[in-house]
Amino acid sequence: MANLNLTDVGKAYGGTVEVLKNIDLDIETGELIVFVGPSGCGKSTLLRMIAGLEKITAGELLIDGQRMNDVPPAQRGIAMVFQSYALYPHMTVRDNMAFALKLAKKTPAEIDEAVSRAAKVLQLDDYLDRLPKALSGGQRQRVAIGRSIVRDPKVYLFDEPLSNLDASLRVATRIEIAQLKESMPNSTMIYVTHDQVEAMTLASRIVVLANKGIAQVGTPLELYERPENEFVAQFIGSPAMNLLPGEIVEPGTVTQIRLDAGSGTIAANISTQDSDRGMKVNVGIRPEDMIATEADTYAFAGKVEIVEALGEVTQLYFEKAAADAAAVIGKLQGIHAGVRGTHMKMTVDPAKVHLFANGRSLLYR
8 A cells, every 4th residue: 555745835826815725644554544634624635635636835745755746636546526416317236346357347257357356345245236216325425435445546535435334324334444444454544523422432543634734643542642733722622621711820740730711720630841831721631521419629510401311321400600701511421310400519539620821731842
């Protein structure tokens, strides 16, 4: 398969409307890289630039050391699976999967072998003689993926391939894609999605895009446990991380912070310096790390306005202190009946606290 290297890559329309800039990214053979980010951040545009469907207006794209900026899409050794299935409705599954190989003048024996191999991997053996209209949405998406596999490309590109499926099919097809990657360990895949669950469960590494560039690159757990900035901290994880204003009152290997919405001080297992005393910070606490307490020292206190009882967890939405204040959400394990309308105090384990100053995590200074 292939290594990809993007160096200072950018995209502008009309020479003035800049949508991506300074994209530096190295992708190794065998990785499944997921691009995530808010709508309009350029994740699909970046994927299409790699595919050759959008022109690279700055920087350089290398595949296995070969510059690809001006190489036509058909010669890049790339296969792309789109959001829409784009299957030929009058062709059987077999013919849809074989079509590109016929255009490439492969022999009938080579075509049959490639189609049979892909059908076995994707569990499509029993559907090869069906038309697309006789398939479910998940089966159609598998055919679209199979059409890519038979070409044996260097790189697989997936552009939100599950967004047209209903919730149950998305789960089933996501598992199938994970199993497909396990069966093809040397394949290089790049996957675009807006779904965090897809990103967290499929990715070797996640690339978070924002503000025309890369906000952070890392494994799913790195982004969840050690976000570099407030944007990534709130983008990764659902519900989003709570950010509570506070002040460092006692620096050291364990830092003491006083929060505006709390009482006393809470500890954070983050090292700070004497010069940080008095620094205004945002204290990041994930909803699932909030702990109900009756102690006099706590990180946050408020009235529970809305309760979502989900069975395994209960999500608490606290009343805002002001109209423009950020919502604070807690997530408690189990069922907590009757807490709506009550006043609760919340604290947090020092190992689960994140500290941000000027939007940047103090871990990465």
